[in-house]
């Protein structure tokens with residue numbers, strides 16, 4: 140592949156990120172005064188398998204690109220430690236590459252293999268535990284996804300069929316042995332996480348990366364055992380990954396699975412257009428050993444299907460009976476992609492809606508993304524009713540500061 144072809148792939152990826160932007164603000168923005176809301180249910184512990192999470196507040200997984208050579212250093216440990224000290228019950232780490240040469244191509248994304256990187260993670264885990272928090276690393280394989288910081292030949296990437304999106308083929312179909320190798324890499328990473336003392340793992344099955352590339356019919360056009368016409372058939376790689384993680388760990392070691400309908404390549408994509416499709420999709424994953432479904436949405440208050448105001452996490456809980464987690468613009472005025480470009484104001488008003496949905500049992504955990512970058516003390520401030528003291532998210536922080 141020529142350099143210009145590579146650049147075109149990257150440019151079109153960037154374009155697609157920008158074309159999806161909309162700045163729909165929270166429709167649930169009401170003014171709240173300090174102490175007005177009963178947030179205590181968010182601070183009840185929760186037992187999941189062998190882990191007892193001290194409360195329901197989760198830090199969402201967020202890539203930092205600050206681990207040179209793939210090794211998390213003292214600053215990475217300090218970054219996570221301060222969120223645990225700030226009252227967050229469960230830290231989901233940034234995506235960390237599983238032991239497969241094609242797992243990812245950014246030199247500053249942490250790996251979860253190799254002595255040095257594992258030693259780095261050991262410090263991270265220790266720091267979070269010292270503050271009373273739990274920690275799951277997010278196990279990541281990017282598949283075919285040219286990210287802005289990467290420099291790679293798409294032929295080196297593995298993907299179901301070489302497609303980035305519907306009319307854009309930039310890579311190649313992975314061989315069966317390469318897919319088997321990727322499945323095993325997740326199992327090996329899960330084992331390392333358990334040996335490090337992590338409280339569980341999260342498998343990154345969302346946002347258009349490898350596992351999601353298998354789910355999506357646009358990117359998975361295979362007719363062999365790794366593809367097929369139905370979503371259930373295209374889920375076989377994910378099911379094998381969950382089984383590999385379960386087999387490599389313990390029957391009660393918590394496994395969280397992150398999924399999303401939307402893809403970075405297409406915000407409007409929907410894997411499961413109806414509740415029946417969602418049930419058919421999630422049941423084999425639950426049977427394979429998933430304990431927690433982390434349902435990634437950009438705005439938590441948006442209903443997933445017609446005729447109900449439940450969101451994706453609500454439906455996943457109702458259909459599988461598993462623990463579920465919600466995410467998306469909690470206490471923020473704009474969603475992930477518009478807020479990522481422009482920054483996002485604090486919008487504590489939507490916390491009232493969150494507490495209502497939590498209270499009626501829609502989901503068990505609430506994940507805080509950009510707001511937890513902006514404010515390591517987010518959880519303690521919410522618990523203590525200091526809502527008006529929460530810091531807003533400024534995108535500059537990500538570019539200008541090494542430790543935030």
Ligand SMILES: Cc1cc2nc3c(=O)[nH]c(=O)nc-3n(C[C@H](O)[C@H](O)[C@H](O)COP(=O)(O)O)c2cc1C
Pocket residue numbers: 199200201202203233234277343345346397435436437466467468469471474475479506507508509510537
């Ligand atoms: C800087 C940044 C990096 C992210 N990296 C990841 C990642 O590595 N894995 C992942 O599953 N989601 C990632 N996300 C998505 C977040 O986990 C979260 O779902 C999203 O930001 C929505 O939550 P929020 O509206 O509270 O920010 C990232 C988001 C941001 C802002």
